[in-house]
Amino acid sequence: MKALQYNFKSLVACLCVLAFAGSILAQTTPPKARVDNITDDYFGVKIADPYRWLEDLKAKETHDWMKAQATYADAYLKRLPMRVEILKRLTEVTGASIAVRDVRRRGNFWFYVRRAPSEQDFKLYVRENLTGAERLLVDPNNVLKDGKRYSLGGWNSSWDGRYVSYQISSGGGESGEIRVVEAATGKDLGERINRVQTGSMSWLPDGRTFLYRRLQKLPDNATAADKYKKMRVYMHVLGTNSDSDKAVFGLDVNPKISPDEIFFPAIETDPNWDFALAKLTDASSNKEFYVVPLTALNQAAIPWRKIVSFDDEVSEVSVRGDELYLQTYKNAPRYKIVRTSFAKPDLAKAEIVFSGGEAVIEGLMAQRDALYIRTLDGGSRRIWRMNYKTKKAALLKLPYEGSVNFAATISDTDGIYFNIVSWTKSNAHFIYDPKTAKSTPTNLISPNPVDMSGIEFVNAKAKSYDGTLVPLVIIYKKGLKRDGTNPTLMNGYGAYGYENTSVTFDTITLPWLERGGVYVWTGVRGGGEYGEEWHKAGFQKTKPNTWKDFIACAEYLIAEKYTSPKHLGIEGGSAGGVLISNAIAERPELFGAAIINVGVNNPLRGEATASGLPNVPEFGSAKTEEWLKILLAMDGYHKIKDGVKYPAVLLTHGINDPRVEPWMSAKMAARLQATTSSSKPVLLRIDYDAGHGAGSTKEQLNAEFADVFAFLFQQLDTANR
Numbered sequence: 001m002k003a004l005q006y007n008f009k010s011l012v013a014c015l016c017v018l019a020f021a022g023s024i025l026a027q028t029t030p031p032k033a034r035v036d037n038i039t040d041d042y043f044g045v046k047i048a049d050p051y052r053w054l055e056d057l058k059a060k061e062t063h064d065w066m067k068a069q070a071t072y073a074d075a076y077l078k079r080l081p082m083r084v085e086i087l088k089r090l091t092e093v094t095g096a097s098i099a100v101r102d103v104r105r106r107g108n109f110w111f112y113v114r115r116a117p118s119e120q121d122f123k124l125y126v127r128e129n130l131t132g133a134e135r136l137l138v139d140p141n142n143v144l145k146d147g148k149r150y151s152l153g154g155w156n157s158s159w160d161g162r163y164v165s166y167q168i169s170s171g172g173g174e175s176g177e178i179r180v181v182e183a184a185t186g187k188d189l190g191e192r193i194n195r196v197q198t199g200s201m202s203w204l205p206d207g208r209t210f211l212y213r214r215l216q217k218l219p220d221n222a223t224a225a226d227k228y229k230k231m232r233v234y235m236h237v238l239g240t241n242s243d244s245d246k247a248v249f250g251l252d253v254n255p256k257i258s259p260d261e262i263f264f265p266a267i268e269t270d271p272n273w274d275f276a277l278a279k280l281t282d283a284s285s286n287k288e289f290y291v292v293p294l295t296a297l298n299q300a301a302i303p304w305r306k307i308v309s310f311d312d313e314v315s316e317v318s319v320r321g322d323e324l325y326l327q328t329y330k331n332a333p334r335y336k337i338v339r340t341s342f343a344k345p346d347l348a349k350a351e352i353v354f355s356g357g358e359a360v361i362e363g364l365m366a367q368r369d370a371l372y373i374r375t376l377d378g379g380s381r382r383i384w385r386m387n388y389k390t391k392k393a394a395l396l397k398l399p400y401e402g403s404v405n406f407a408a409t410i411s412d413t414d415g416i417y418f419n420i421v422s423w424t425k426s427n428a429h430f431i432y433d434p435k436t437a438k439s440t441p442t443n444l445i446s447p448n449p450v451d452m453s454g455i456e457f458v459n460a461k462a463k464s465y466d467g468t469l470v471p472l473v474i475i476y477k478k479g480l481k482r483d484g485t486n487p488t489l490m491n492g493y494g495a496y497g498y499e500n501t502s503v504t505f506d507t508i509t510l511p512w513l514e515r516g517g518v519y520v521w522t523g524v525r526g527g528g529e530y531g532e533e534w535h536k537a538g539f540q541k542t543k544p545n546t547w548k549d550f551i552a553c554a555e556y557l558i559a560e561k562y563t564s565p566k567h568l569g570i571e572g573g574s575a576g577g578v579l580i581s582n583a584i585a586e587r588p589e590l591f592g593a594a595i596i597n598v599g600v601n602n603p604l605r606g607e608a609t610a611s612g613l614p615n616v617p618e619f620g621s622a623k624t625e626e627w628l629k630i631l632l633a634m635d636g637y638h639k640i641k642d643g644v645k646y647p648a649v650l651l652t653h654g655i656n657d658p659r660v661e662p663w664m665s666a667k668m669a670a671r672l673q674a675t676t677s678s679s680k681p682v683l684l685r686i687d688y689d690a691g692h693g694a695g696s697t698k699e700q701l702n703a704e705f706a707d708v709f710a711f712l713f714q715q716l717d718t719a720n721r
Contacts (some may be wrong), residue, residue, distance in 0.1 A: 030683070031068040034061075035669035043625040047604070047638060051667045055605070066655075066666055070686035073650075077685065089511040090702040091712045093450050096154070096507070097554035100445040102155075103417065103429060104408040109183065110160035111137075112444060120154055120697035124166060126183050130442055137181055140168050150176075151695030154198050157183065158207040159271045163238070165191075165201045165210055172682035172691035173656035174198065178212060180238065193242040197658065200233075202269040202276075204294060208238045212250065224661075227260040227610035233278070235297060243662065249278045249290070250677035252302055256658040257290065262613040269294070272368075272412035273319065278304065282617045286310045289317055291342075307345045313532075314347075318366035320388070320411075326350065326370060327364050332534030335361035337373060337386075350568075353391050354384070360499075360531040363406055369414040369434045370485075372396075374406055376528075379473060379501045381405060385420060385434070396432060400425070400437050403503035417442075423475070424452040426505045450507045454478055454514075462549075462556035468537075468548045473501050474562065477513050487716040488518040488563035490554060494526030494546035495575035496618055497535035508701075512709050518562055524579065540568060540620050543634045547582040554583075554590055566592045569712045573597030574660055574692065575618070581636020581668060584646055593648040593715040595708055598660050598692050601651075601668035602637040604628075608659045621640055640671045648715040652704060654690030662686065680715065 035050045056062050077083060095117045108128055115122045124138035140150040152169035153176060164183055169176030176192040178201065195215040203210045216230040232250030236242055240360040247253050250265040263280040270277075276297065278290040289308040296303055308314045313330040324342040338350035354361070361376035371386040373393065380403040386393040398404065402422040407429065409417045415434050421427045426448030430439040456478050461469040472490075480486065489512060493500045501523040509519045523529035526538025526546040540547040554570070557563050568591050572580040577599020584594050603619050606612040619634065620627045632638060640646075644653050649672055653665040669684035676682060685707060690696050696704075 005435035011271055030072045030669075030673060031065060033065060033674065035674070036087075042622060045628065045632075047632075049605075051670045054666045054670060055608070055661070055663045057661070057663060059411045061661075062666075066684070066686055068664070069666070069669065069684040073683040073685045076681065076683060077707040077711060080714055083706050086511045086708035086709050087702060089514070090508065090705055092312065093507040093510050094698055094702055096424070096450045097448040098445055100427075100429070102408075103442070103444060104113035104157065105410065105417065106157045106159060106161035109157070110442075110444070111155075111157055111161070111164065111183075113155075115698065120699050124152060124155060125162065126164075128159075130444070137164060137183060137186055139168055143168055143179070149689060149697070151697075153695070154200060156201040156203060156210070158203045158210070159205065160207050162207055163189070163203075165203075165212070167196055167198075167201075169695060171656040171689050172654050172687075172693070172695035174658045174691055174694055175215075186362075189238060191238065191242070192235075193236065193245075200266045202267050203295075204235075204269060205271070209235060211269070213264070213266055214245075217377070223608075224610045225608060225613055228264075228614050231263075231265055233265050233267050239298065244332040246298075248302055249304070254302055256306075257304055260600070262616070264614070270411050272410070277317070277319070282310070286617070287314060287316075289314070307342070307531065308347070316363060318364050318371070318411075320339050320366040320368075320371075321645070323366070325353070325364055325366055327361055329532040331464065334359070334531035337361060337364055337371070338468070342489050354386055354393055360528065362528075365406060365409060365416060366411060367414065367416060368412055368441040372406070373418050374404070376499060376502070379403070379471070379499075379523075379529075380503050383416070397437065397439075399430065399441075421503060421505050423457050423503055424455060426450075434478065442673070448505065448507065450510070451507065452507065452510075455510075456531050457666075460560075462553045464545070464549045464552040466545075466548075468525070468545075468549070470525070470553055471501055471529055472553050472556070473521040474518060474557070475509070475513065475520070476518045476562075477516065480516070480518065480562075484558070484559040484561045485567060486516060486518045486563050487567050487569070487713060488520060489556060489569045489571055489712060490520040490522060490550075490557065491571045492522040492524050492546075492550045492553075492579050493572060493574075493576040494524040494550070494579050496526075497528040497532060499523070499528040501529060508705055511705075512712075515713070517709075517713075520557065520562075522550060522553045522555070524553070526579075539618065541630045541633075543578070543583075543630070547579050547586065550579055550583050551587050551590065554587075565590050566717045569593040569716055571595040571597070573599060575600050577601045577660070577664065577668075578603060578619075578634050578636065582634065582639065584649070585636050585641075588644055588646045588678075589645045592717065593650070593712055595712070596651045596665065596668065598653050598657055599665060599668070601664045602635060602662055604631045604635045604638065606631075611659050637668050637671055640668075640673045640675055643677050644675065644679070646672055646676040646682075647678070648711070649682045650685060650711050651683065652685040652687070652708075652709065653694070654687045654692060656689075656691040659692045683711070 038049045038052045040047050099115040111126050113122045127134045138151045148170040150168045155166035157164045165180045175197045180189040180191040200213040230251045232247040234245040235248050236245045268277045275291045279517045280288045288306040292304045314326045314328045316327040318325045322342045337354035338354050340350040356375045359375040363374040367371045368579050373384040383396040402420040404420045407417040415432045419429045429442040432439045457475045501521045524546050577596050580596045580600045620630045622628050651665040653662045672682040
């Protein structure tokens with residue numbers, strides 16, 4: 001599709017209307033929030049929390065206030081003249097091609113999740129062999145006809161491809177139930193398993209039994225913080241009552257396994273294994289691994305054998321016969337791959353078989369022919385193939401330049417399945433055959449016809465306050481003039497070791513870029529750009545590095561004349577809320593506008609939420625005086641001061657969010673609205689049919705991006721460009 005030819009006269013007309021609309025909108029204000037005289041005493045430190053009442057989402061007063069805020073924000077955003085044109089363009093670019101993800105092969109069957117150009121939600125499909133006819137297996141909105149909107153969550157098939165277990169949830173809430181469908185006929189088998197989130201499922205060789213993670217059944221007096229405690233993995237046999245399913249892994253299942261009540265348990269199986277591989281995760285990088293013979297899963301006391309402890313600092317493992325391969329960051333902040341005996345692992349004497357050098361090792365797959373290793377270097381991912389005997393590794397030759405990712409591949413096969421993407425070329429799927437050393441396209445997805453050839457990017461590094469160089473990717477339309485007047489949107493995250501600057505084909509940014517906007521991805525500390533060392537450098541007590549790096553990136557963009565403070569917008573979501581709220585609290589004059597999506601804005605109160613305890617390993621706990629200081633240092637809500645000229649702020653949230661409570665955004669909006677002296681808007685946008693983002697329809701996402709881009713173009717002084 002040709003790049004949008006934006007009409008200059010239309011732009012001038014829109015800006016004139018925009019100024020008029022702004023004067024109308026200025027006549028009204030969002031509803032004020034009641035101020036309570038609530039003060040907490042933490043180890044002698046008194047902390048006021050005037051909007052604590054907003055944490056009670058079931059209260060009528062909270063409901064009415066949030067509804068009024070949402071109504072006001074919706075009216076404000078819908079009046080922005082540029083929004084109509086942006087939404088139209090978003091609809092064009094997101095509806096231009098088929099989206100395919102999560103491809104898996106089981107025997108001769110290929111399963112994948114697909115969304116057609118005319119569709120809003122992803123659906124599950126199957127075909128026999130790559131050339132077979134495509135058949136629809138699961139359309140989540142046809143599963144139940146109760147007036148609610150459903151979305152597809154996790155899924156998996158039996159190893160023979162006969163049955164598929166899947167999870168559905170309503171309103172983007174992510175919590176739902178597991179159902180099972182017969183692949184050949186599409187027949188629903190009548191299985192119903194509730195209290196399931198993320199749909200982690202693994203099938204056993206009999207093809208009628210699968211393992212799944214389930215939340216505990218909460219008592220009537222349970223608190224929100226109890227939701228994710230005591231999760232266990234259960235075993236279900238088709239045709240039986242799920243209430244009788246046996247717990248096979250997790251808290252108190254086996255006397256030798258005593259995980260903390262907030263660890264996440266999971267079990268993996270593989271058709272090439274005669275064992276089950278279990279792991280515990282503490283919501284950060286740490287994992288603990290156990291194995292047991294498949295035949296022992298029915299025993300009263302399942303003899304799980306620990307092969308990796310948390311102290312070993314292992315993130316992933318892969319098994320080939322009696323060889324255990326481990327990805328570890330012990331004495332290797334960018335990770336290394338080591339090999340030891342699977343039967344009698346000895347990590348202290350494990351042999352190093354691969355080191356990534358400057359690159360970060362991100363994953364491994366032990367296939368029948370070789371060990372495949374994925375690395376990250378400068379935002380691009382590469383795959384290495386290591387010969388088991390010689391231990392020599394070589395880069396996989398790609399069909400064309402791009403960044404690659406593993407896809408689900410069965411371990412008893414030669415070669416791997418992978419996908420490749422670039423900033424200007426859409427995602428494509430390939431099968432690598434080691435016999436020919438060639439990669440063949442699967443043709444499961446057609447190339448995206450949206451033309452990104454008019455867009456270019458620059459990899460840069462900004463020097464932070466302590467001399468650390470922070471990576472960023474700057475994307476813009478060719479011919480950009482660096483005169484300091486370009487509206488710029490800078491995105492950041494900086495948590496959980498998640499890498500934020502990786503290569504992606506992101507057509508949804510086109511309406512921003514085509515209108516002269518600059519889009520910037522930042523790799524601040526706390527993320528995974530340079531491995532676990534980078535993660536831990538913006539983690540717990542070092543968390544301030546995250547927003548200090550972000551501020552340094554902003555100053556770099558200004559110094560290089562990409563933009564200036566009044567033209568600079570910033571954005572972050574979820575844990576990125578810590579980043580954005582602190583950035584505007586510490587340097588409000590540096591930014592013209594800020595977007596906080598489903599943000600963690602009040603981490604001091606995080607432990608009171610359902611997902612608060614699982615996130616303690618990343619942020620910390622307020623139960624000790626030392627940790628109180630650490631949490632206060634990252635709590636943007638408590639840093640907002642009266643009378644400060646804060647930038648314009650748009651906070652977005654889905655009311656069904658299972659990961660970050662919507663009151664995090666509500667309290668931040670109330671505080672900013674009451675304190676800012678800049679006269680710039682603070683809006684709280686609530687979607688009452690969405691959650692944390694997963695499960696949102698294409699239409700919902702387009703509407704949100706249209707609101708965000710239109711709001712930013714209004715606030716970043718584009719009328720004077």
